[in-house]
Amino acid sequence: MRKYGKYLLILCVCLILLLTSVSVYALERKVFFTHVARSVHFYVAVEPVPTAYVNYHMFDETEDDFIVVHADKVTPGEDYTILSADEANALNAGYLLLLWNTEADGSGENYLPGAIIFEIEDGIDLYAQWAEALIITYHANTDDEEYVSPDENDPDALAGAVARYSLDISYAIEAAAGENHKLITAKDAGFMREGYIFIGWNTEKDGSGDDYAPGAVITLTESIDLYAQWKAIGDEPDQQEEDPTDPTDPINDDPVDPSDDDPTDDPNAGDSPEDPSNELPDGNNNGESSANPSGETTP
Secondary structure (H helix, E strand, O other), X not given: OHHHHHHHHHHHHHHHHHHHHHHHHHHHHHXXXXXXXXXXXXXXXXXXXXXXXXEEEEEEOOOOEEEEEEEEEEOOOOOEEOOOHHHHHOOOOOEEEEEEEOOOOOOOOEEOOOOEEOOOOOOEEEEEXXXXXXEEEEEOOOOOOOOOOOOOOOHHHHOOOOEEEEOOOEEEEEEEOOOEXXXXXXXXXXXXXXXXXXXXXEOOOOOOOOEEOOOOEEEOOOOEEEEEEEEEHHHOOOOOOOOOOOOOOOOOOOOOOHHHHOHHXXXXXXXXXXXXXXXXXXXXXXXXXXXXXXXXXXX
């Protein structure tokens, strides 16, 4: 019994040592995992967003070729607004932008300035298509000292890019060569003249040139000056011509025909007048005989 007790004691000691080792190991692992958990950083993998560019090309006379003058970074799938005409015109004085095209010679796809490309798919190259800038200048054409343009002293009006007032009382509009332009009125241009009415435009101040009616549409091939033509209010022709017939005179429903006074219309006008020689002697000849041209005596 004593022999087995010794082994039993050794077994208990070993069991105690085992349990102690397990506890220590578990405690160390807990500390280890806690430290690891605090040290781990989680990173989210994000796929790069694709980007593209819209490149604007304009012809450069120095380079004798098209060059990129502006570029916008775009995201495929988003809406994109194309460069406007005003923004493009500011980069090329003397010309007006008509269209953007995907080919330099204009044989590709056209895009209007300021248009929106919905959900753009990829980058694009656009080439400016230009036209020569022509000027239509409307002149007030009045020497009245009291006349003042309503916008002459307005700096904002004078600074307009497309339509601007000038100090010589004129109104100028830029338009592209070959473009149709509808002529405005004097009122649209800010012109007014007391005591006069506006009657149209002419290419000469004195009205000796070509006439143009307001609202007419012309095709521009060159710059043109148009002068307002005025007429004094009291100088207009009367709307009614003067009637020589007095409307107060009574109207004769059966006027007299002047031909009625013609003596040939008298029924007795065909009879010959009575010949005195054919008259019979009356009773007052006292029996005297009358002589005839032959000398014979008639009883």
